[in-house]
Amino acid sequence: MGTFDYIWMGVLAVFQGPELFSVFGYSVSITLAMILFGFLTGIMVGATPGLTGPVAMAIALPILISVFGYTTAALLPVMGFLIGVMKGATVGGAVPAILFNTPGTPDAYLTTLDGHPMTKNGQAKKALRIAHFSSVSGDTFSDIVLFVCAPFLAILVEAYLDLPEKTALLILSLSFIAAVIGGSPAKGLISTGLGLLAVYIGTGEDFYPRLSLGTEQLSRGFPITTAVLGVLIIGAVFKGMEELWQNKRESGEFNTIEDSGDQRLSFHEIKRLFPYIARSSVIGTAIGALPGIGSTLAATLGYTVGRRRYQKTKSEDSLDFGQGVPEGIASTEAANSSVSGANLIPVLSLGIPGNAAAVFLILAAESIGGFNPGPAVFKFTQDEVNPELVIAFGLFCAMFIANLLNWTIGGLFMRSMGVMIKIPKHVLLPVVLLLTLTAIYVQETRMEALLFALGFGVLGYFMRVLEISPLPFVIAFILGERLEQSARQAFAATGNDPFFLFTNPIAAIFMIMALGIIFYTSRRQGQGI
Amino acid sequence: MSWDINPVRNNINGDLILGLCCLIFATLVLFVWIPLDVESGVIEKVRRRLEIGDSLAPSVAALFVFVGGFILITQKREASDQRVLLSGNYKYLSILITVLAISLILMRYAGPLTIALVNLTQNESLEYRLLRDTVAWKYIGFFLGGSLMVSGMISQIEGKLSWRSLSIAVLAVIAMILIFDVPFEDLLLPPNGDV
Numbered sequence: 001m002g003t004f005d006y007i008w009m010g011v012l013a014v015f016q017g018p019e020l021f022s023v024f025g026y027s028v029s030i031t032l033a034m035i036l037f038g039f040l041t042g043i044m045v046g047a048t049p050g051l052t053g054p055v056a057m058a059i060a061l062p063i064l065i066s067v068f069g070y071t072t073a074a075l076l077p078v079m080g081f082l083i084g085v086m087k088g089a090t091v092g093g094a095v096p097a098i099l100f101n102t103p104g105t106p107d108a109y110l111t112t113l114d115g116h117p118m119t120k121n122g123q124a125k126k127a128l129r130i131a132h133f134s135s136v137s138g139d140t141f142s143d144i145v146l147f148v149c150a151p152f153l154a155i156l157v158e159a160y161l162d163l164p165e166k167t168a169l170l171i172l173s174l175s176f177i178a179a180v181i182g183g184s185p186a187k188g189l190i191s192t193g194l195g196l197l198a199v200y201i202g203t204g205e206d207f208y209p210r211l212s213l214g215t216e217q218l219s220r221g222f223p224i225t226t227a228v229l230g231v232l233i234i235g236a237v238f239k240g241m242e243e244l245w246q247n248k249r250e251s252g253e254f255n256t257i258e259d260s261g262d263q264r265l266s267f268h269e270i271k272r273l274f275p276y277i278a279r280s281s282v283i284g285t286a287i288g289a290l291p292g293i294g295s296t297l298a299a300t301l302g303y304t305v306g307r308r309r310y311q312k313t314k315s316e317d318s319l320d321f322g323q324g325v326p327e328g329i330a331s332t333e334a335a336n337s338s339v340s341g342a343n344l345i346p347v348l349s350l351g352i353p354g355n356a357a358a359v360f361l362i363l364a365a366e367s368i369g370g371f372n373p374g375p376a377v378f379k380f381t382q383d384e385v386n387p388e389l390v391i392a393f394g395l396f397c398a399m400f401i402a403n404l405l406n407w408t409i410g411g412l413f414m415r416s417m418g419v420m421i422k423i424p425k426h427v428l429l430p431v432v433l434l435l436t437l438t439a440i441y442v443q444e445t446r447m448e449a450l451l452f453a454l455g456f457g458v459l460g461y462f463m464r465v466l467e468i469s470p471l472p473f474v475i476a477f478i479l480g481e482r483l484e485q486s487a488r489q490a491f492a493a494t495g496n497d498p499f500f501l502f503t504n505p506i507a508a509i510f511m512i513m514a515l516g517i518i519f520y521t522s523r524r525q526g527q528g529i
Numbered sequence: 530m531s532w533d534i535n536p537v538r539n540n541i542n543g544d545l546i547l548g549l550c551c552l553i554f555a556t557l558v559l560f561v562w563i564p565l566d567v568e569s570g571v572i573e574k575v576r577r578r579l580e581i582g583d584s585l586a587p588s589v590a591a592l593f594v595f596v597g598g599f600i601l602i603t604q605k606r607e608a609s610d611q612r613v614l615l616s617g618n619y620k621y622l623s624i625l626i627t628v629l630a631i632s633l634i635l636m637r638y639a640g641p642l643t644i645a646l647v648n649l650t651q652n653e654s655l656e657y658r659l660l661r662d663t664v665a666w667k668y669i670g671f672f673l674g675g676s677l678m679v680s681g682m683i684s685q686i687e688g689k690l691s692w693r694s695l696s697i698a699v700l701a702v703i704a705m706i707l708i709f710d711v712p713f714e715d716l717l718l719p720p721n722g723d724v
């Protein structure tokens with residue numbers, strides 16, 4: 001089995017999977033249909049203020065698993081749907097930002113700066129076209145980098161890293177995530193520590209489940225769905241509802257909606273925007289490849305670099321960034337969209353999720369079984385087929401198809417989604433909460449799971465109020481058991497060496513980097529840099 | 530009355546409070562919870578071999594919290610945008626938790642209570658457990674509890690009770706029944722896995 005055989009098998013797994021229906025004798029596989037369905041759902045969700053891609057993924061996952069079951073045949077349809085949602089939500093997020101000055105996410109805020117002024121100038125459709133073109137270009141570039149880099153990185157990891165180095169790499173990832181997410185390393189460390197503590201409750205190798213306070217409820221530990229959905233989704237819903245509750249008390253009414261105009265995007269304009277898109281795509285991809293750094297930083301950097309170039313090249317009577325220039329939208333959208341593909345590099349090559357969407361892909365893989373994202377996936381076995389590698393190439397193929405859909409029908413569908421803004425957020429959020437709780441219950445089938453999820457939701461709410469990012473918590477919760485397992489194995493493999501993390505040179509470098517990044521970032525912040 | 534939820538207060542040292550809370554919590558975990566509630570220590574000797582015990586991992590987790598709290602109280606005390614929880618946050622959260630608690634209690638017990646009522650009035654001997662997968666009965670708890678939860682939260686945000694919020698909630702719950710229950714034989718809506 002050569003590399004191209006594996007790539008071809010991945011492509012066939014997508015196109016020749018179980019048939020849904022056939023058109024003129026050509027069969028359409030379920031996976032293809034699920035990618036399309038996920039993509040359209042993602043655009044709709046992204047275009048709805050108050051909803052995000054991860055919310056849709058969280059709600060859809062138990063339904064999808066019920067439909068497709070717990071077999072490896074379910075992996076590509078389910079993960080294809082999730083990839084479709086991820087990509088659709090990325091482009092859909094620009095719709096409310098441009099049309100109604102309502103950013104659904106922090107990075108979409110930068111799209112509003114030039115997007116909404118264009119809408120007010122009667123160029124709404126043109127602004128949407130620019131956002132779509134830039135977003136898809138950035139996303140496609142990022143995916144190509146993912147396809148090339150992830151296998152190589154995984155092979156390098158497998159070839160050069162043994163158990164102590166892998167343990168040190170996990171610690172480095174956790175401290176990196178703690179240091180860079182949310183801008184406060186101290187709060188990142190607290191979030192990471194709480195996530196680790198939560199996952200260690202009710203687990204361990206002793207007969208007595210540790211930290212369970214002698215209770216039956218805690219002795220089984222917290223189900224992963226309750227912690228992830230609780231902190232990420234329910235916490236966000238609680239905070240979102242609080243803001244509406246406060247707005248209503250202050251102003252007595254909710255925000256009103258404005259209308260839009262129309263214009264086309266010419267080839268000449270695409271050519272003019274291309275340098276901005278290219279620069280932002282590289283920035284977004286480089287940032288996205290590092291676990292934990294979100295699209296907000298990519299959007300901010302892309303916008304800043306784009307503005308600098310624009311200032312140098314613009315004529316004197318031209319508008320500035322922030323007054324409704326297409327280059328502003330292109331710089332932001334290309335940067336934040338190119339994060340999504342590159343964010344999967346640490347997931348597929350190291351098994352470390354870098355963002356919320358990646359968390360749900362790992363959750364799907366763990367729930368279904370038969371595919372464990374990490375370096376072991378990319379073993380190009382010659383004598384027998386490595387099924388995980390076929391799935392990995394199937395996922396790459398699914399991403400490519402989603403991009404193709406994005407280039408062809410994405411723009412049209414996106415421009416028709418302005419109507420989603422009409423769904424009032426104060427109605428939507430309570431419905432999302434009940435949907436999330438129902439999705440958790442159908443997986444866990446016990447009321448205490450709902451109580452755990454709501455408890456984690458309250459924790460997520462407090463974290464948001466205190467500006468502690470919940471993402472390190474979730475990533476630590478997912479990686480916690482692997483970290484402990486890896487440390488136990490490394491300790492045994494090194495002949496019970498208590499300093500195994502420091503006696504091996506590569507592991508020692510990782511550990512010094514882990515401590516160094518915390519020290520460096522907190523020192524910078526202490527100095528107010 | 531206006532309740533403050535925007536917790537930027539220059540005169541409140543939020544990071545100091547948060548940092549101290551983290552230090553106290555981490556110290557309690559390290560010196561009280563872990564020693565009392567974990568069977569093995571940090572390193573254990575099992576059959577003349579040293580092994581990592583169950584205490585090590587949670588101790589590392591507590592150390593993360595401790596170090597985070599320590600950095601907060603030592604390095605960020607001059608920051609001007611420090612966040613604290615204010616009265617508005619607690620008021621909002623207490624109303625929300627009350628709505629959620631009543632809804633979940635209704636969701637859990639409405640079905641069995643209805644059965645008990647039917648048994649009492651019509652001299653039947655029905656059991657909810659046997660009817661939990663039968664149409665109409667199996668929806669009682671989810672329908673009532675879910676409708677109360679959604680309409681309660683909409684009313685909390687709007688600051689008033691309305692028929693509109695109740696009808697939206699009812700429609701939303703019916704839609705969820707159609708999504709999660711009707712197409713699938715193996716999925717159980719809350720609370721039917723518990724009863």
